């Protein structure tokens with residue numbers, strides 16, 4: 254087998270800056286497409302210091318997500334800030350074991366019980382940040398909301414000063430993920446590393462409190478994710494998760510759910526402001542639900558199952574603008590794909606858009622059309638990959654679905670909104686960030 258076509262560019266640097274510039278200008282899809290047009294479906298380049306092969310399409314996605322010769326590859330700073338014992342950095346049997354323990358908590362049957370709590374957090378958010386306002390900036394609010402919802406439901410971290418301190422430190426940790434991982438004073442990474450130590454010690458405090466509460470039988474074993482992980486024991490009654498593993502996975506879940514969910518929520522609010530037909534259809538569906546309820550009665554799991562159209566809109570937003578642009582894997586040994594050799598130690602880059610905007614799979618791909626998801630079975634496997642696929646398929650997708658649907662219910666039934674700014678673009682950092690964070694003018698419906 255021969256190496257794929259394309260140039261590796263200048264050693265180490267290669268095409269990294271061109272790619273990052275394209276991301277920032279929201280042209281990364283075009284940047285990749287230009288390479289495909291020039292070099293064909295499988296090609297090589299250098300990204301972030303390592304020779305990389307870009308592949309796309311259904312077969313390529315299946316290969317990326319399911320081959321056990323490909324390992325999860327993250328920026329070096331991630332392991333330095335979080336550690337190496339979390340789901341994202343584990344592979345093979347270790348990955349299966351940890352995922353097998355965490356997943357039951359995030360399954361619909363369990364999440365069902367938390368819809369009421371989600372409803373409470375979301376109503377509270379709207380009361381505090383939307384109710385009496387004429388203008389709000391969506392992106393920062395969606396981050397606050399997502400953080401609060403995850404803190405409360407997943408980690409049992411209730412509102413108060415501690416939660417605020419946690420959020421502040423957590424944001425510094427995130428800044429370090431894409432920074433150069435050199436720990437010298439006054440650098441972004443240094444500040445991030447210090448914040449990471451604070452976050453870790455706050456999580457350890459939480460673990461100790463929850464362990465005590467469990468021993469005193471003050472909480473149920475499924476109260477939240479931390480309590481669940483503490484409650485799980487092996488056959489010899491030994492704890493299956495060490496304290497360090499719990500800390501790292503709490504950090505990972507927070508990181509993995511934070512920018513992704515808040516960016517999807519922001520993009521949905523933006524879409525509903527600019528597409529009146531979709532807005533009308535979402536509103537109709539949500540008003541039906543309001544009609545079936547007494548006022549102040551919280552949203553239930555049953556209500557969520559009726560929000561089919563609203564969820565299709567979310568899927569279509571995810572198809573056209575996936576919050577996770579793509580990701581990297583690293584080869585464990587020499588492997589072959591599409592007739593080409595990918596040597597050991599090289600990276601493989603998958604990019605969601607390249608398949609999700611393929612007209613042979615999604616005809617007229619730039620058209621926003623939620624009908625595409627009416628019959629989910631008609632969407633070919635590994636062609637809609639906004640949540641990834643295979644053994645690493647996003648474990649938080651159901652959680653995200655509940656947050657999105659409950660929030661959309663209260664926003665469309667309670668408010669109307671318009672974009673404040675004519676400029677309506679976004680950049681990628683790597684998550685989509687709308688211009689100025691998407692300021693909108695809002696009006697409370699009962700006051701209309």
Ligand code: HEM
Nearest residue numbers: 341509510513514517577580639640641645647648649653
């Ligand atoms: C709209 C929201 C979300 C999107 C678009 C999204 C997208 C993704 C994608 C594409 C992957 C796969 C990455 C890869 O294979 O390289 C992934 C993995 C992951 N997601 Fe999500 N995610 C979302 C929300 C969440 C939430 C709310 C949580 C936590 C509750 C979460 C936790 C995770 C974790 C822990 C992984 C790693 C799984 C593993 O390696 O086994 N995500 N997500």
